Amino acid sequence: MPRECVEVFVDGREAWKIGFSGFFSQIKGNVITVVLTIILSAGAPWWMPKNISTTKHDINLLSIITVLIIIIGVSLAIGFMYLKKRSIRSLDIKYQTHQLEHYLRDHQSDMFRLSEGNPTLPELKQIYDLYLSEVSNKFRNFFRVLIKDNTIEIAIRLAKDTSTAPNVLDIKYKTVVRTDGYNNNRGPNSTPISPDEGTARFLIEERDSKKVLIYNDIFKAAEKGAYKLTANDRNYRQDTVSMAIAPLNGWDGNELKMIGILIIASRKKETFSVKDVDSVSFIADMFSRSLVNINTLFSEHITNIGRS
Numbered sequence: 001m002p003r004e005c006v007e008v009f010v011d012g013r014e015a016w017k018i019g020f021s022g023f024f025s026q027i028k029g030n031v032i033t034v035v036l037t038i039i040l041s042a043g044a045p046w047w048m049p050k051n052i053s054t055t056k057h058d059i060n061l062l063s064i065i066t067v068l069i070i071i072i073g074v075s076l077a078i079g080f081m082y083l084k085k086r087s088i089r090s091l092d093i094k095y096q097t098h099q100l101e102h103y104l105r106d107h108q109s110d111m112f113r114l115s116e117g118n119p120t121l122p123e124l125k126q127i128y129d130l131y132l133s134e135v136s137n138k139f140r141n142f143f144r145v146l147i148k149d150n151t152i153e154i155a156i157r158l159a160k161d162t163s164t165a166p167n168v169l170d171i172k173y174k175t176v177v178r179t180d181g182y183n184n185n186r187g188p189n190s191t192p193i194s195p196d197e198g199t200a201r202f203l204i205e206e207r208d209s210k211k212v213l214i215y216n217d218i219f220k221a222a223e224k225g226a227y228k229l230t231a232n233d234r235n236y237r238q239d240t241v242s243m244a245i246a247p248l249n250g251w252d253g254n255e256l257k258m259i260g261i262l263i264i265a266s267r268k269k270e271t272f273s274v275k276d277v278d279s280v281s282f283i284a285d286m287f288s289r290s291l292v293n294i295n296t297l298f299s300e301h302i303t304n305i306g307r308s
Helices: 019-025 027-040 061-115 121-147 184-189 198-205 218-223 231-235 274-307
Strands: 153-161 171-178 213-215 242-251 256-266
Touching: 061 121, 061 274, 121 153, 121 171, 121 256, 121 274, 171 184, 184 231, 198 213, 198 242, 198 256, 213 274, 242 274, 256 274
Parallel strands: none
Antiparallel strands: 153 171, 153 256, 213 242, 242 256
């Protein structure tokens, strides 16, 4: 069927239904495949000569042909179902990626519109917190589809000045948002990470190589001294077993630094592998770019509010 000269689509998640393979990947296509298999295996094929000997060396040729038809039919049905599953997953990954980029663009525009007025600090904090919450949820959706693991949760640590003394900086990486699959009691016991210890130190030292850390089992890693367990890791062991950790690198106003840490956690062992590294790095880089833009705008207006 010829295509129209102009086509309009909202998203591409239904693309797997298009074409010959798409038709047979649907339920009606699977049914037709099964029915045809039953019909063809019910007797001798129409193309088989009537006068042919059906036996040779005690092997019934008709039975062999029937079995082959059944095997081919079942294989086709299974193949089309597998193709459907793979196609839906691939299209869903693309959809989740688009939704993430779409949200980052729209939210940044909202922040700029808000900046044209005289925003109060509570207004800024509310939209900033919403931004972090929505982004982390979209990250979770993306990785759950990509890795096929519905236990995946997201946590984001950002560089914060924790010093209470004037003119003294004490930068640590504090958890600013977690998706709702984590235990609700983690917040009060959250432990900031110093830049000179654990995963933060490794990621900072390896910033130029943009490495991603994959922990197949954080508890075994801790036993070997390759991971420092926090109080929450010990108290809520079921929340995180394996992790992928990526640096959030961006301009802090003076130089390129690690402004945060993206944590993708799973309740299962050995969830992540080398094939996921590029996807993790892609999401981290995309988020870093958006985060720098919004943090710059956010900081400027906090300063302006303080002067007013």
